[in-house]
Amino acid sequence: MSEDKPDVHFGPCTHFILSRRKFLGGTATALASIPLASACEFANVDDSLLQPVNPTIAFNTSMETVAAIADVGGVGYVEDGALRVLLIRNAEDSLLAFNSKCPHQDLEMAPAPGAAAATWDQNAQTLRCAYHQALYGADGGVIEQPNIPPDVTGLERYDVEFDAMTGEGTVFVLGDAPEDNTSEG
Amino acid sequence: MMKPMMMLIRTLLLCALLVGATSALSSSTAHAVPRMSLTAGTPCSACHLNVTGGGGRTELGWSSMSKSGAITYDKMGLGAVHNMHHNGFGKGTVQIGADVRLQVAKLGQPTVEFDDQGQPSVVAPDRRMIPMQVQPYIGVYATDWLKLYGTFAAGPSTFAGNLCDPTYAGQSCFAASANIQPDYSAPIIKVGHFRPAIGIRHDDHTMLGLSDASQPRRPTIAPNYADTGAEMTYSPTFWFQTTIGGFWARNLAEAIGDEAILDPNSPSVIGRVMFQPRFEGDKLTVTSWLGSSLYWAGRYRLENYFVGLGILDRGSLMIEATRSDRGQEEDWNTLNIMTMLSVQLREWLILNGRVERATTDKAGDEFVTDALVLGAEFFPVPYLELRPEYRILRTDDYSIGQYTIQVHLFF
Numbered sequence: 384m385s386e387d388k389p390d391v392h393f394g395p396c397t398h399f400i401l402s403r404r405k406f407l408g409g410t411a412t413a414l415a416s417i418p419l420a421s422a423c424e425f426a427n428v429d430d431s432l433l434q435p436v437n438p439t440i441a442f443n444t445s446m447e448t449v450a451a452i453a454d455v456g457g458v459g460y461v462e463d464g465a466l467r468v469l470l471i472r473n474a475e476d477s478l479l480a481f482n483s484k485c486p487h488q489d490l491e492m493a494p495a496p497g498a499a500a501a502t503w504d505q506n507a508q509t510l511r512c513a514y515h516q517a518l519y520g521a522d523g524g525v526i527e528q529p530n531i532p533p534d535v536t537g538l539e540r541y542d543v544e545f546d547a548m549t550g551e552g553t554v555f556v557l558g559d560a561p562e563d564n565t566s567e568g
Numbered sequence: 569m570m571k572p573m574m575m576l577i578r579t580l581l582l583c584a585l586l587v588g589a590t591s592a593l594s595s596s597t598a599h600a601v602p603r604m605s606l607t608a609g610t611p612c613s614a615c616h617l618n619v620t621g622g623g624g625r626t627e628l629g630w631s632s633m634s635k636s637g638a639i640t641y642d643k644m645g646l647g648a649v650h651n652m653h654h655n656g657f658g659k660g661t662v663q664i665g666a667d668v669r670l671q672v673a674k675l676g677q678p679t680v681e682f683d684d685q686g687q688p689s690v691v692a693p694d695r696r697m698i699p700m701q702v703q704p705y706i707g708v709y710a711t712d713w714l715k716l717y718g719t720f721a722a723g724p725s726t727f728a729g730n731l732c733d734p735t736y737a738g739q740s741c742f743a744a745s746a747n748i749q750p751d752y753s754a755p756i757i758k759v760g761h762f763r764p765a766i767g768i769r770h771d772d773h774t775m776l777g778l779s780d781a782s783q784p785r786r787p788t789i790a791p792n793y794a795d796t797g798a799e800m801t802y803s804p805t806f807w808f809q810t811t812i813g814g815f816w817a818r819n820l821a822e823a824i825g826d827e828a829i830l831d832p833n834s835p836s837v838i839g840r841v842m843f844q845p846r847f848e849g850d851k852l853t854v855t856s857w858l859g860s861s862l863y864w865a866g867r868y869r870l871e872n873y874f875v876g877l878g879i880l881d882r883g884s885l886m887i888e889a890t891r892s893d894r895g896q897e898e899d900w901n902t903l904n905i906m907t908m909l910s911v912q913l914r915e916w917l918i919l920n921g922r923v924e925r926a927t928t929d930k931a932g933d934e935f936v937t938d939a940l941v942l943g944a945e946f947f948p949v950p951y952l953e954l955r956p957e958y959r960i961l962r963t964d965d966y967s968i969g970q971y972t973i974q975v976h977l978f979f
Binding site: 410413416417420421423424425426427428429432433434435436437438464465466484487488489490496513514515516530531532533556557 | 675676677678679680682684685686687688690691692693696698699723725733734735737782784785786930931933935946948954956958964965966967968969970971
């Protein structure tokens with residue numbers, strides 16, 4: 384206690400009041416910076432991926448990325464620009480086609496370079512995303528939610544034609560397949 | 569230009585590793601927030617129950633943070649909280665602690681969506697708030713020479729009844745170890761289920777160091793990765809520490825995901841050496857570390873090299889390089905480099921900036937991911953950290969810039 388400063392106590396809130404100004408000032412500055420940071424946000428993809436897609440994608444099992452579906456239980460994929468379609472040979476006479484992006488965090492499920500391929504269980508007829516373990520059924524519906532939030536609603540599914548004899552097929556990415564021609568769905 | 573320089577650094581540091589590993593037997597130090605080790609000038613084990621740093625805090629680690637905040641509890645009239653002496657029971661025999669983190673961020677990546685006519689448009693991922701970590705710790709000083717440590721990392725569905733629910737392959741939902749040190753001059757022997765002393769331990773699992781640019785968002789060494797084994801750490805002097813150890817690499821094999829490269833029943837070995845010279849002047853104290861680790865299991869090999877320079881209570885600069893390969897049979901190599909600068913404005917306000925590059929050569933293809941992160945560690949009150957950041961991530965296919973906020977409660 385110095386002689387020129389009287390020993391006057393204002394209670395424990397004295398320091399709190401003084402510090403609160405600094406605290407509120409800092410908080411206000413931080414809050415004001417959010418719109419600025421928001422304005423600096425961006426999301427781009429490589430120009431080569433920003434191409435229109437065609438209504439259909441033709442394929443055959445002689446293609447490297449499709450070859451695996453020559454066998455029942457095999458998983459392959461076809462792509463048109465940024466759109467990649469996961470193909471699953473789930474039965475002798477049936478082929479499934481899904482958008483290859485897991486809807487949970489838009490991560491790639493196709494067995495492609497730069498991706499952790501999802502696992503198809505032929506016996507259970509389920510697809511397990513390798514990233515956060517979401518489990519989908521053959522209809523694309525969710526059987527188990529991913530193990531971190533948020534929940535997802537299901538895979539985007541496409542009609543597909545497939546001739547098991549010739550190994551040729553077509554995925555209809557912008558609409559339904561013609562009647563009576565679809566392998567599945 | 570980069571490759572000759574990296575080869576030189578690798579050669580020098582590998583020599584240091586070999587010299588250190590053969591000169592003594594020992595265990596490890598890694599850092600939950602390596603910046604703190606440099607700006608405080610103490611080894612991680614001074615503040616953490618775990619000798620490798622991170623996790624539960626010692627009485628010193630706890631008390632050094634218990635009064636660090638823009639506003640301390642005594643100024644809010646909470647003198648009882650402010651005057652707590654330690655984080656333990658039984659005169660400090662049992663130490664407890666916890667970390668809880670929430671993150672607000674855009675998870676995922678920009679995608680291309682197509683309208684009915686097949687025309688593309690870019691869609692950014694939604695911003696979400698997710699729980700990142702709910703992890704209690706306990707440490708028991710059983711005797712003068714035996715310390716027990718345990719932690720449990722709750723998963724996303726733990727509270728829904730799924731007790732052990734790791735998010736990433738190789739991740740462990742618990743760690744437990746017995747640390748044996750007959751006296752302070754003797755090596756520390758650590759036995760149990762824990763993370764090997766790989767390089768530097770960071771608390772930000774989005775760092776690219778232990779990732780693979782060809783498999784984004786799927787770290788090879790996941791946060792809370794642990795395997796069962798033993799390590800011995802020896803620190804004959806304050807500026808030198810070395811570690812060797814062996815593990816049953818079951819969880820590492822799960823993360824690798826290819827039994828041809830690493831069988832789940834294979835052993836792994838860890839070697840680590842770290843020099844920590846410190847220079848004390850009249851006005852400044854400069855701290856530093858220089859080290860390297862080698863983690864080897866089956867055909868998988870992970871090398872880590874790190875350099876840190878700090879000014880006591882002012883700031884630090886760290887450079888870290890991590891390289892991995894999967895044997896000559898497999899054309900799959902990674903090289904990840906990170907530089908991080910931290911400036912301590914106040915004890916409760918630290919500014920950080922880091923740049924990272926992850927490169928993977930895989931089957932003739934090269935994958936590159938770059939990251940720039942600018943942010944702050946702000947402690948408004950003790951036991952609470954707010955970490956606002958602006959992050960730019962660029963891969964071969966996309967780029968995204970966003971602000972994120974992490975809320976970290978700790979004790």
